Amino acid sequence: MKFGILIQDGPYNHEASDSAYNFITAALERGHTIQGVFFYNDGVYNVNKLMDPPQDDRNISKRWSELGAKGIDIVVCIAAAKRRGINNDVIVPNVRISGLGQLLELAVESDRLITFGTG
Amino acid sequence: MAEKEKTKIMFVMRKAAHGSIYAYEGLEAILIMGAFEQEISVAFIDDGVFVLKKEQDTKSLGVKEFSKTFRTLEDYDITNIYVDRESLEQRGLSADDLIIPVKVMEAGEIAKIMEGQHVLLPF
Numbered sequence: 001m002k003f004g005i006l007i008q009d010g011p012y013n014h015e016a017s018d019s020a021y022n023f024i025t026a027a028l029e030r031g032h033t034i035q036g037v038f039f040y041n042d043g044v045y046n047v048n049k050l051m052d053p054p055q056d057d058r059n060i061s062k063r064w065s066e067l068g069a070k071g072i073d074i075v076v077c078i079a080a081a082k083r084r085g086i087n088n089d090v091i092v093p094n095v096r097i098s099g100l101g102q103l104l105e106l107a108v109e110s111d112r113l114i115t116f117g118t119g
Numbered sequence: 120m121a122e123k124e125k126t127k128i129m130f131v132m133r134k135a136a137h138g139s140i141y142a143y144e145g146l147e148a149i150l151i152m153g154a155f156e157q158e159i160s161v162a163f164i165d166d167g168v169f170v171l172k173k174e175q176d177t178k179s180l181g182v183k184e185f186s187k188t189f190r191t192l193e194d195y196d197i198t199n200i201y202v203d204r205e206s207l208e209q210r211g212l213s214a215d216d217l218i219i220p221v222k223v224m225e226a227g228e229i230a231k232i233m234e235g236q237h238v239l240l241p242f
Contacts, residue, residue, distance in 0.1 A: 006240070008141075041144055079147055100151040107238040108126045108157065118133075118141065118241040 002033045004110030006103065009117025010042035011060040012053075016117025017046050021063055023114065024072075035110040036073040037064070038103045043117065044081045047074070049092040061092045068094025075102045125158045129236045132167035136186060137177060142170045143185055145242030150188070153195035160199035160236075161192070162229055163221070167242075168206045171217040189219050201229050 005024060009016035024034050039046055051061050068074045074095040076086065081097055088097060107113050130149050134141045153159050163171060170186065177184040192200065202221045207213060214223050224232075233239060 008241075040148070041140065080144060100148055101155065103148070104128075104152045104155050104157065107128055107240075108123075113238045113240075115239075115241055 001027075002035045002109070002111045003027055004035045004106040004113040005037040006106075006113060006115040007037065007039050007043040007046060007117060008041040008115065010045040011048075011051065014117060017043070017060055018058075020114075020116040021060075021067075023116075024067065034072050036075060036102070036106045037067070038106055039074075039076045040080050040100075040103065041118075042080075042084070044076050044084055044086045047076055047091045047095045048086060050090055065092035065094045068092075075106075077103070125156070126238065127158045127160070127236045128152065128238045128240060129233060130159070130161045131233075131239055131241045132161060132163045132170055133165045133241065135166040135169040136172070136175060137180055137182055141242040142167070143183070145240075146185060146188060148240065148242070149192065149197065150195070153192070153197050159195070159197050160201065160232070161197065162201040162203070162233070163206070164203045164226075164229070165206050166210075168202055168210060168212060168217075171202070171219060171221065172212065173216055173218050186218050192219070201232065203229055 005020055007017060007020050011017050047061050047064050049061055053059055064074055076097045078097050078099055130145055132142060132145055136142050175184055175186045200221045202223050203226055204223050
């Protein structure tokens with residue numbers, strides 16, 4: 001199955017980003033396709049490369065960058081990002097900033113769009 | 120995408136207009152996605168019904184007042200706007216208190232419409 005992933009919550013404060021990551025990892029292991037990941041609302045903070053958690057904790061933005069390196073299209077909403085000070089200077093490699101049209105495309109092209117983290 | 124069936128996308132608005140950004144960024148998403156000629160509908164449930172409350176005044180909150188922007192949904196041919204009757208009544212509201220015409224429906228009816236969607240986007 002082709003899954004699209006929408007993440008609406010930031011890193012660490014709640015589990016949404018972790019749940020999305022775990023869902024994607026499990027789906028890929030079972031041979032499903034991840035059509036793309038879209039970050040909206042506070043979700044845009046998940047790809048901030050400046051995050052530097054203690055060494056014994058997971059680095060959330062690094063994880064998303066690694067998934068991007070595997071060829072998964074990871075998109076950050078430009079309107080939500082601009083509002084929150086997220087731009088090309090602060091995002092991790094292998095993710096890109098684009099418009100909400102990309103979320104629509106993801107919705108159209110995926111068999112299922114799964115959302116994580118609406119408060 | 121010319122011959123493909125339109126994708127049915129429902130925005131599910133469950134949070135009040137202010138106090139979080141969900142309603143406002145939800146509206147931004149509706150307006151952008153409304154321009155792409157898919158089948159967009161919006162359901163207002165729980166505190167989401169407050170989003171459409173008439174005569175909002177946000178001056179003392181210091182945040183943007185955006186409820187009037189919902190009047191432009193018509194221009195995007197977004198006319199399937201559903202409001203949960205029980206959510207309205209629980210909050211002492213009726214359709215007359217809302218800024219745009221809506222279809223007031225029972226939860227079960229809205230659930231059926233949800234089942235027919237390809238995508239639900241919660242805000």
